[in-house]
Amino acid sequence: MKIIVCIKQVPASTEVEIDPITGNLIRDGRNAKMNPYDLYAIETALRIKEFNGAHVATISMGPPSALAVLNESLWMGCDDATIMTDRKFGGADVVATSYTLAEGIKLIGSADLIICGKQTTDGDTAQVGPEIAENLKIPHLSYVDKIIEIKEKSIVVQVDMDSTEEVWEIDYPCLITVNKGIFTPRLPSYKRGKLFKDYEIRQIHFSDMKDQNEAHYGLKGSPTQVERMFPPIKNTDKEIWEDTDKNLALKLSKKLKEMKVV
């Protein structure tokens, strides 16, 4: 069995503010890390590997710095890693990202199961997984919170719906996105890391792609554009109370009583 896990490097801090004077974006992006939801995807793959000896590969699209998260995945226990990096892939929205990743997955070849995290912490869309599945013309299930049975030709999983839990049997090849908490992710192992000392992560560039139409990738392949950015709309009809903490407590309890909440 062959499993591919899609992972992404995200900013460690996603705090963005607008400078009230210049109106410019202030971004604290000192560090980058693996998208935390992807740790659960990797762990799910590694549990399946422990069960049936599956081969687990990770793939990521991003700048060369994303090699760090791919290395982390190898140190956690994955067998192989691929980075898709090219200026022509840059500026991609969900449609272009998922198309590029799907084409990359085809290049790696013969995946039975693709696992993604539920969403990323920087984009927060939860769309890339389902869109990869559509591009590969395979079925998918989002929000999987339990692996029930791993069969030879299919997998039985539990899906967290809004008010119910559904159990589905889904044939390979297929894609699942997994919820936080499906398993507790392991830490990367230094000992295992040493095994990969001379390992070279495979790089896929635009020139390696089967589809050489630039209009399908990156900014050109992205139907959505950010038109403007703005601070959230504020409520101007308000009272601000400044006093000693004791008086504030008194004032609030009076107000709550007045409102007949207590």
Added chain:
Amino acid sequence: MAKKGIIVVNKSNVKQELIADYVKSCPFKAIVAKDGAVDVDQSACKICRICAKKYADVFTFQEIEEEKINKDEWVGITVFIEHDGKKIHPVSLELIGKSKELAKVTGHPVYALLFSDDEKKFTDTLLSYGVDKVYSYEHKLLDHFNVEYYVELMADFVSKVKPSTILYGGTSIGRSFAPRVAARLKTGLTADCTILDMKKNTDLVQNRPAFGGNIMAGIICENTRPQMATVRYKIFKMPEKVKPFGVVEKMSCKDIKFKTNMKLVEVKEKPKQIDISEADTIVCIGKPFKTKEQIQMAQEFADLLGAQLACTRPIVEAGAMPAIRQIGLSGRTVSPKLLICLGISGAVQFTAGMKGSEVVFAINNDENAAIFDFVHYGLVGDVFTILPELIKNLKGEKDV
């Protein structure tokens, strides 16, 4: 005007002494300096154009030419109707209400798109909310959501009706189904919009919190149709019923490929959980609440008010409270009569989920905290000093 393009560097105007400033001017670290040359990392660049404003001689925005679509050929705002086989999900009705507002700008009709095993269960309700037309696909296999069937049906619908806009509820179903449609049709989809606006030229402005932080992004899909968005439950108001005037149009399932590689085995009811989105009074705690004692204190306060205790994302991530009690974009949207925020900074991620609240109080020791932009009463003070006092006072009131 948002045009598609990239930032290019005019190398001849680069001033060596300013290179460090160029690099610093980019909030996304997309401007990189190497061996005395400046370059834009296109994979990091968000086309915010700050560099182009600040150093116009060096950085310019270069438009990318594209084939233009004919927007007049795409007409109608469509709401995908979600149901559980018995009842329509209220988010679908909220979206019908919003669509009718948006349609006033362009004069487009509002459609409800229904996939079901028995349309009669739903069509009267849909018409009573004032849709112009219900497009109905009826088939015995459509008694339950199957993403593979649904994508085939949607592709069929879009090819026949050519709607300008399609809206989906941001539910488990909508968030799994809509992206597949986007990939199939190679069109844009914006997740979890909190504000929708329509332009006269039929472009839908899809506003949502961006980069997980304190900023909103207005996103458009200028050159593809249909343009699509998901919206969470309770972001928009439930519309009033009207005297029905619309019609039902039956769509043929004859050409639909009902082929699937997945099988529903079982549907289990979740154990009855509290639902903070239905609560009238909510006390919500933020990041400063770390210890069991602190959370217990907030719980005691909530109990005194007969309120549900809720929290922000960091509390859930720390494992201190369950995800079902989280307010925010990645948690629940709430609209209680009274919301009291304790030690909450007010990131967009949170405020997107509480804007519908009737009266909002907040206690925070930072007078500049963003939360104070969303309150009716803001208390500037230390929450851990005020809270015990408050509990004492309220208990005293009860004794009297």
